[in-house]
Amino acid sequence: MHHANPQDWEQIHSHIRDQMRAVFNVDDTRGLELFILLQRSAHLSKLLDTQIEDDLELSGPRWQILMRLLIDEKGGNCTGLNPTNLSHSQRVSKNTISALLRGLETQGLIQRAIDPADLRAFRIQLTPAGREYVIANAPRRFEKVDSLLRGLSIEEQEQLITLLTKLQRAIIAQIQVPAPKAALTEE
Numbered sequence: 001m002h003h004a005n006p007q008d009w010e011q012i013h014s015h016i017r018d019q020m021r022a023v024f025n026v027d028d029t030r031g032l033e034l035f036i037l038l039q040r041s042a043h044l045s046k047l048l049d050t051q052i053e054d055d056l057e058l059s060g061p062r063w064q065i066l067m068r069l070l071i072d073e074k075g076g077n078c079t080g081l082n083p084t085n086l087s088h089s090q091r092v093s094k095n096t097i098s099a100l101l102r103g104l105e106t107q108g109l110i111q112r113a114i115d116p117a118d119l120r121a122f123r124i125q126l127t128p129a130g131r132e133y134v135i136a137n138a139p140r141r142f143e144k145v146d147s148l149l150r151g152l153s154i155e156e157q158e159q160l161i162t163l164l165t166k167l168q169r170a171i172i173a174q175i176q177v178p179a180p181k182a183a184l185t186e187e
Helices: 006-024 030-056 060-074 083-090 094-106 128-149 154-174
Strands: 110-115 118-126
Touching: 006 030, 030 128, 060 083, 060 094, 060 110, 060 118, 060 128, 083 094, 083 118, 094 110, 118 128
Parallel strands: none
Antiparallel strands: 110 118
């Protein structure tokens, strides 16, 4: 797959500005440019995550589940998490989380335990092998993720984190949550 170099991207941004001005009579294209840059950055970070997967033999989503379980465990939650909580925290569907959990279970990295509060449900826990895997591979994975910021100074990294956090809050404030649908009643 071809990835544009920074000079190409400046030409692309210039083209976007010119087209927005010509077609829509819009002078300020910073919002659209930022949107495109954020989407492109997210895409490139997923590509980097895929490269990490190739190195470490575990997909990004599976890794995130293991990290979440270890963090919860270190925080005192030794009973594990239910699949619904994992689904919400990973922002994936219940079907997707089920497939991810099956894969982790097949790899021997997690186990299912009956929920003592609800014997019909189960909780997901790390196995000793899963715990060891996360602890052993975290430094290499963190190094790969840290490589995202190598082109920025420490001050620029902190500024970027601050600005993206502020942008995220602004976006969240604009998101409209749909009102619950009224139940249909027979007349």
